Amino acid sequence: MKNKFLKNMTIWTLISGLVLQATPVWALTKDETIYAKLNSNGEVKNSIISEHISDNGKDIIRDKSMLNDITNVNGNGSYRKDNDELIWETNGKDIYYHGTTKEELPINIKVSYYLDDKEMDVNDMIGKKGKVKIKLEYNNNSSKIVNVNGKNEKLYTPFIVATVMTLSNDNNKNINISNGKIIDNGINKVIVGIASPGLYDSLKVNKLKGLDEVVISYETDNFELSSIYTAATANLLDESDLDIFSNTNILYSNINTLSGSSKELVRGSEKLVNGSIVLKDGSKKIVNGLDSAYVGSNTISKEVKKAIDKLSSNTGNVLDSKVLDSIVKVAVNSVTLTDEQQKQIGTQALNTIKNSNEYKSILSEYNKYTKSVNDATTLYKQALASGNKEMVAKVKSQLELAKTAQTTYKSMMNIMEQTAYKTAISTASQVSKTVAEQVSRNVANQVANKVMEEMSKEVISSLNTLLGGVNELTSGIETLKNGSIALDNGINELSNGINTLYQGINKFDKDGIEKISNLVNGDVRNIERRIRAMTKLSNDYQTMDNRIDGTNGSSKIIMVIDEIKNKEVQNNDKAVIEEDNKGLWAKIKGLFRK
CATH class of the missing domain: 1.10.287 (Helix Hairpins)
Structure with missing residues (x-):
């Protein structure tokens, strides 16, 4: 008896944490508890709905109910019907009443039993040994079509369901549960399963699959069905969440x-x-x-070196046709540089030539013969004016020699400048190639024909x-x-x-x-x-029963599947059997009187 009492107290303590929640104080509240007795397969044998109504001490409370056989269980007040309303005269007391209904419960359970992986009627398993599996499948009957993200979706009222049963440590081992916990109190193992039927279908989150069932498995030497207690509430989510x-x-x-x-x-x-x-x-x-x-x-450097070697060993023309063609070919085939590169290279070459002693010496000679040309030109004009033919011829001869020398030195300066500038940048572009070819040929010919x-x-x-x-x-x-x-x-x-x-x-x-x-x-x-x-x-669900507008409601469901004992040992605990034969309501009240 003591073990029996401890077992039941453990179960109801766990369930009470879920369903015996504090109800907030409102002007009018309706706190509903649905008690249902189930067959071993989960079908409802009978049910009773208990209502607790409070309106802060008012003498008259207005209520609505769909229940049949309404009975005031605390003896305070009576009621009369006014159309579909119940008018309670309470004398300032809360009203407690219960009744029955043929309406389907918001949560149904289907229970299946297996012995050694074979589904069986639970009564055929009593007293047998083997691997047991008890599968509880929960069905949520409370749903509504709601517009979510522009689509009409079927969403389920978010019920949280807790199922509790105990197994003796004497005859049972290797106990497992899906979606739950196992608590050992030293005498029995208390098995607590948690489910939320319809949650996966509402949220479409894969990790929530399987939350509509609880599977208990274990090995037993003598199977007996322990009482299975299930509590459910729609308070899985509230505004604070x-x-x-x-x-x-x-x-x-x-x-x-x-x-x-x-x-x-x-x-x-x-x-x-x-x-x-x-x-x-x-x-x-x-x-x-x-x-x-x-x-x-x-390549240019090599060709110029060849030309120098050729000039050093040859008293004839400075450049022959082969060398000339080679220089022209090199100039034409030279790479193309940017305008800025051409300018920099040409300027550097010109500066180098003009600063050389050789160029300055030639420039000095050019300037000297330029002065000679100017002086001879003046004399020539004077000779013409004098009419002295012999002097005119002599001065003219000197003037032509001076002009030839002037032209020669000018050509030499041009050769040095153009060779330095044009050869250095002859590869810059096609225009440069054309100029390089013309200049190189002209300069080479002038050097060959005129340079002494x-x-x-x-x-x-x-x-x-x-x-x-x-x-x-x-x-x-x-x-x-x-x-x-x-x-x-x-x-x-x-x-x-x-x-x-x-x-x-x-x-x-x-x-x-x-x-x-x-x-x-x-x-x-x-x-x-x-x-x-x-x-x-x-928030909209609140109670299964009807309620008057403005009433704040809450609802809890308690479902019980009675235990089935092995008849061979049943007579050894007659007192326990007699206790189990009590009605559901008497048993619940009796738990708190012991």
Whole structure:
């Protein structure tokens, strides 16, 4: 008897934590408890609905009820019907009444029993040994069509269901439960299962699948069905639970901002990739151009050296046709440089030539013969004026010799300047190639036809100066080429890094930010709206029975499946059997009298 009492007290203590909740104080409250006695398979044998009505000490309470056989159980007050209303005369007392109904309970249970994985009638399992499985399937009969996210959805009133039973430690072992906990009090194991039928169908969250059933499994040496107690309430959700969504609008806004910024970052990095490709291609062109310029400059240097060697060993023409064609060919095939490079190279070559002693010596001779031409011209005019033919002829001869010398030195200066400038930049462009070809041929012919033998040394000296300038240019181009190669390698590494950055940002956007945004704006927002709608269903449900407008209600359901003992040991505890034969209501009250 003591063990029996302890077992029942443990069960009802657990259930009371769920269903015996404090009811807030309102002007008019209706606290409902539904008691149902079930067959072993979960079918309702009989039920009774108990109502507790309070209106802060008023003498008359107005109520509505669909119940039959209404009985005032506390003896305080009587009622009369006024159409569909009940008028209670309470003398300032609360009203407690109960009645019956043929309406379907908001929660149904289907119970299935298995022995060694074979489904059986529970009565055929009594006293047997083996692996037991008890499957309780809960069905939510309270639903409503609600508009969620622009669609009509069937949502269920959010009931929370707790099922409790005990198993003796003597005959049972390896006890397991889905969706629940097992508590050992030293004598029995108290098995508590939790379910919320319809929750998955309402929220569409995969992790909530299976919350409409509880499965208990264990091994037994002597199967007996313990009493199964189930309590349910629609108070799974209330307004306070919605506080979690108080800042979701800020979350949605921030997520959208983050998503937009991430897209901008992807687009920006993509532009950076495209820019690096252009930079990379430009760097390659610079490297190739400088390489060509180096080869061309080096070739010019060699050809000028050949020309110097040729002039040094030949008292005839300075340049023969083969050398001339070679220089022209080199000039034509030389690389194309930018305008700025052409200008810099040409200016450097001119400055080098003009600052050389040879050029200054020739310039001095040119200036001397220019003065001689001017003086001879004056004398010639005077001779013509005098009419002295002999003097005219002599002065004219001197004037022509001075002009020839002046032209020769002028040609030499032109040769030095044009050779230095045009040869250095002859590879700049097609225009430069054409000019280089014309100038090189004209200068070569002038040198070959007009430069006297005594001027060969000056020409060679000028070419040596030009060669020094070309060699300096070649060395500078080589340094620039080597630097451009290092720059190109750096640009390649930069380009690869930018591409890696783009790939990472793009992956971060697609696999990270985009999924988070879709989750928040899709699943989270959808779940939030469904939870808000379900919370309203919970608030609207309140009681199974009718109630008058303005009444604040609450409802709890208690369902019991009676135990089935092994008849062979049943007579050993007659007192317990007699206690179990009491009515459900008497048993509940009796638990709190012991």
